[in-house]
Structures are given as structure tokens and as C-alpha cells.
Amino acid sequence: MYGFMLAGAADRGVVAGTLSEAFRVPMHLVDVSPESEMECRNWDATVTCEYEVAQGDIGWLLTVYGAEEVTSQPGEEELAGILARRLDTPVLISWGTLPWIRKVVLPEGKPTFARVEESDDEGAGYRVYATETLAAEARGAVSAVLPALDARFRDLTVDDGGSELATVVGPTVQDLPAAPWYWRRRPARPPGRDVVCGVRNAPPT
Known part of the structure; x- marks a missing residue:
């Protein structure tokens, strides 16, 4: 099952034709119907698409399903890209x-990210917030925790010049000075070092 948000409105016929091509099934086996429609659907369809008209910055919400017998099942981002190009609108x-972070697949192909929120105000619908600032915020959040992670790693390891790691992964000790600093450290108490014949040694006093 696939879930898409369209930045603009769509034409049912274009959506049906796009799904027919993407899933490689004939048009008579594709059904595109409103979410609330129960009587006038094509119940023989092997590819179905329910849509809901949204408000705010989102035009349509799509739920697409390809039955098990449909052998061509595109990936979610691949199908989003096909829809974006055919409908000429961003697909999220x-x-x-x-759940509030969405990947935005643009008609021209280059993806980006956005924060999407559904307003509590009646009739306001969805709001899509700037993608560039979101990316900067995400990078900032990661950068903020890296020093603490580095410090914790240093607390639990000792610098052995990389000799122990070299015995496992292959590079010589001479190669390791040019490698990142964490390649030249080993656990302060490697697993099994304090175990002899299955009996754990008492810690030194």
C-alpha cells in the first residue's frame, strides 16, 4: 500500500492512466474513486486508488494499492516520482x-524534505513548512549531540595506536595514523579479556 500527499489537485483520468502504466495493468483493471465512494467502484480492479480532497497546502490525499497478482510493484519513491511528473505537482x-516529516518528490526529480502539520482550526487543512530551514534544524540537532557521543566513546576506550583493530579489519598499524581518531582506540575492557576457561576473573583490587 502506498500513501501520497499531492501539493495540487489532480485529474482522476490522469491518475488512472499513470497507475495503469506504472503497475503495467490495463486501464479496465484500475479504479480511482473518492474515499467515501462505495457503490460505483470497479470491484474487479487489481490496482485501486482512493483519494480525498484536502485543504490548505495539500490538494489531494491518495491511498494506492496493488493486488498480489500484480507483478509490477514500483517502489514508493519511484511511484511518487512518476505521479509528480505526470501530474506536474510535488508529491509528499x-x-x-x-510522522510530520515528509520527503517531497518534485516534478523535476530532485527530492527535498518538508514539515507537514494538520491544523486544528476548522477548514485550515494542512500546512507545509519550509524545507531548507528544516534541513538546517536537522543538521543542527545531530551536531549538538556529537560531542557528547565522542566524549562517551573516549571514556570507554583507550588509545592503542590501532593495533587491535588492525588485526581484525586488515590495515597495517602504519596506515592508521591517517585514519580518523576512533580507529586507533579499543575498548578499555574488551569482552572476554577477564574470562579464563569460562570463569570470570574477579576485578583487580
Whole structure:
């Protein structure tokens, strides 16, 4: 199942034709109907698309499903790109674990990201916020935690010049000075070092 947000309105016929091509099924096996429509659907369709007209910065919400017998099942981002080009409008898809962050697939092909929120105000619908500032915020959040992670790693490791890692991954010790600093460290108490014949040694006093 695929879930899409369209930045603009769409034509049912164009959507149906696009899905027919993308899933490689004939048009008579594609159904595009409003979400609330129950009586006049094509119940023999193997590719179905329910749509809901949205408000605000989002025009349509689409839910697409291809039955198991449909052998051509495009990936979500691939199908979003096909729809974006054919409908000439950005298509938003889910991304990561945060429901308010969406990946935006543009008609020209270059993807970006956006924050999408549904307003609590009646009739306001969805709001799509600037993608460039969101990317900067995300980079800032990652940069903020890196020093703490580095410090914790240093606390739990010792610098051995990379000799232990070299025995595992292959580079010689002479190659490691040019590598990042964390390649030249090993755990302060490597697993198993304090175990002899299955009996854990008492810690030094």
C-alpha cells in the first residue's frame, strides 16, 4: 500500500492512466474513486486508488494499492516520482519515524524534505513548512549531540595506536595514523579479556 500527499489537485483520468502504466495493468483493471465512494467502484480492479480532497497546502490525499497478482510493484519513491511528473505537482511521502516529516518528490526529480502539520482550526487543512530551514534544524540537532557521543566513546576506550583493530579489519598499524581518531582506540575492557576457561576473573583490587 502506498500513501501520497499531492501539493495540487489532480485529474482522476490522469491518475488512472499513470497507475495503469506504472503497475503495467490495463486501464479496465484500475479504479480511482473518492474515499467515501462505495457503490460505483470497479470491484474487479487489481490496482485501486482512493483519494480525498484536502485543504490548505495539500490538494489531494491518495491511498494506492496493488493486488498480489500484480507483478509490477514500483517502489514508493519511484511511484511518487512518476505521479509528480505526470501530474506536474510535488508529491509528499512518509520518511523516517517522524510522522510530520515528509520527503517531497518534485516534478523535476530532485527530492527535498518538508514539515507537514494538520491544523486544528476548522477548514485550515494542512500546512507545509519550509524545507531548507528544516534541513538546517536537522543538521543542527545531530551536531549538538556529537560531542557528547565522542566524549562517551573516549571514556570507554583507550588509545592503542590501532593495533587491535588492525588485526581484525586488515590495515597495517602504519596506515592508521591517517585514519580518523576512533580507529586507533579499543575498548578499555574488551569482552572476554577477564574470562579464563569460562570463569570470570574477579576485578583487580
